[in-house]
Amino acid sequence: MTRLVEVPAQFDDRSFDQFAGSFVAATDDGERLLFDAHAAEWASPYGLVGLLAAGQAARHGADKPLLTAPTQAEVLSYWARAGFFREAAELFEIHGRVPKVKAQDESDVLLPVTPVRAAEDVHAVVSKIQQRASAILASELGLDPKATMGFAMALSEACQNIVEHAGTGGWVAVQAYSWRRKLARRVVVIAVADAGVGFRHSLEPTQSKRFGARWGDAAALEAALIQGVSRFRDPGRGQGLAGIRRYLTRWDGKIAIRSGTARIAIVPKWDDDVPLKDGLPSFPGAQVLIIIPEQGSTKP
Amino acid sequence: MIQHIDVHAVLQESVPGGGSYADLVTRPTGRVVRERIERAIAAGDVAVARMDFTGVGCIDYSCADEIVAKLLRGRPAVLVLSGISDAHREAIEPVLAGHGLAALIEGAGGALETLGAPEAAAVLLEELVARRLAARTPGGTFALTLA
Numbered sequence: 141m142t143r144l145v146e147v148p149a150q151f152d153d154r155s156f157d158q159f160a161g162s163f164v165a166a167t168d169d170g171e172r173l174l175f176d177a178h179a180a181e182w183a184s185p186y187g188l189v190g191l192l193a194a195g196q197a198a199r200h201g202a203d204k205p206l207l208t209a210p211t212q213a214e215v216l217s218y219w220a221r222a223g224f225f226r227e228a229a230e231l232f233e234i235h236g237r238v239p240k241v242k243a244q245d246e247s248d249v250l251l252p253v254t255p256v257r258a259a260e261d262v263h264a265v266v267s268k269i270q271q272r273a274s275a276i277l278a279s280e281l282g283l284d285p286k287a288t289m290g291f292a293m294a295l296s297e298a299c300q301n302i303v304e305h306a307g308t309g310g311w312v313a314v315q316a317y318s319w320r321r322k323l324a325r326r327v328v329v330i331a332v333a334d335a336g337v338g339f340r341h342s343l344e345p346t347q348s349k350r351f352g353a354r355w356g357d358a359a360a361l362e363a364a365l366i367q368g369v370s371r372f373r374d375p376g377r378g379q380g381l382a383g384i385r386r387y388l389t390r391w392d393g394k395i396a397i398r399s400g401t402a403r404i405a406i407v408p409k410w411d412d413d414v415p416l417k418d419g420l421p422s423f424p425g426a427q428v429l430i431i432i433p434e435q436g437s438t439k440p
Numbered sequence: 441m442i443q444h445i446d447v448h449a450v451l452q453e454s455v456p457g458g459g460s461y462a463d464l465v466t467r468p469t470g471r472v473v474r475e476r477i478e479r480a481i482a483a484g485d486v487a488v489a490r491m492d493f494t495g496v497g498c499i500d501y502s503c504a505d506e507i508v509a510k511l512l513r514g515r516p517a518v519l520v521l522s523g524i525s526d527a528h529r530e531a532i533e534p535v536l537a538g539h540g541l542a543a544l545i546e547g548a549g550g551a552l553e554t555l556g557a558p559e560a561a562a563v564l565l566e567e568l569v570a571r572r573l574a575a576r577t578p579g580g581t582f583a584l585t586l587a
Contacts, residue, residue, distance in 0.1 A: 259466040263455065266463050266498055289498050289527030296465040296500040304467065379535055383501035386534060 306336025470506025
């Protein structure tokens with residue numbers, strides 16, 4: 141028996157909970173999963189790395205979950221250029237015609253979907269993004285050229301969360317695009333996802349007593365992002381997310397982290413997201429979204 | 441004596457395949473680089489360690505903490521940072537301030553400035569002057585007295 145997990149037609153952070161709900165419902169009896177993306181019309185970097193995390197979580201032994209590829213040629217082409225299928229081939233039994241296109245460093249794909257498993261991968265990602273992102277951040281987003289290095293720092297710290305806390309590998313993707321829905325301006329988006337242990341499990345040994353009955357996914361996210369705590373007792377830990385927050389405050393950016401059944405966000409004025417959601421459909425690991433908008437007026 | 445530490449060269453030696461990386465990122469990298477610097481300082485009678493960051497690209501907060509903050513806490517020698525870019529400063533400054541630590545930065549002309557928590561910076565400069573490792577220049581800035 142195969143259980144169906146529907147991939148939303150517009151697959152991004154907003155529709156991710158719908159996807160997670162479908163994932164939860166399909167996984168309750170341990171049957172093989174079929175991720176149905178045939179009707180997908182668009183996927184953000186967050187959607188793509190989130191789908192890979194789902195594939196990672198859904199694998200049982202030698203049985204890979206199934207994935208039906210999008211049928212629209214341009215969607216298929218974008219997913220290929222974004223490097224999705226290169227990684228998906230390891231995780232899914234893919235059905236449908238997948239174009240033989242290599243992941244490309246096109247102007248909008250600053251970093252194709254890239255696996256992050258170890259510190260060496262973070263070095264490679266940071267090195268690559270500096271070569272690619274500098275011109276786009278300065279010319280298209282109007283960021284001070286100095287901000288490129290801060291961007292690389294933020295990316296490095298986001299990726300290190302996987303290496304240090306997930307207990308498994310994950311993926312990162314970076315893309316620039318015009319965000320018509322919210323801002324009518326260009327944004328650069330960093331998406332990072334893994335299907336590891338998640339923030340609650342990672343912080344539980346050091347933080348659960350402090351929170352008492354409140355302890356859960358939401359409290360763990362609050363502790364990590366707002367209070368800057370880490371599972372390590374070393375006083376220097378917890379710098380990464382704090383540093384990302386500082387960078388985003390300076391450039392009017394947004395960060396949202398989903399882990400388990402909760403999602404926390406630092407919401408800039410131009411966005412109407414909620415700061416904290418709890419009771420969401422449970423999804424393994426952690427999924428991080430960072431958005432840096434084109435500078436200038438960012439009225440909602 | 442003053443020991444010159446070429447941080448970029450230490451990075452190259454520290455990371456597997458380090459020849460292709462110029463960035464001080466990730467805690468494991470920071471840890472290896474710091475341990476090499478600690479060994480270099482411990483090997484000699486070092487009063488001041490001048491850490492030259494020339495050639496280093498990005499420093500992330502984890503590496504700033506793992507290298508600079510931990511070296512300052514361990515106090516193997518007086519640390520003077522040189523070859524520091526604005527981006528390096530942006531990574532190191534909040535990490536030091538968060539720990540209540542301060543470091544010295546040596547500019548191209550030899551003038552010293554402080555980075556990090558103001559109280560710690562004032563104490564650090566006082567200590568250097570008291571130990572005659574630094575002195576006020578005719579221009580009103582501070583500079584190392586050792587060559």
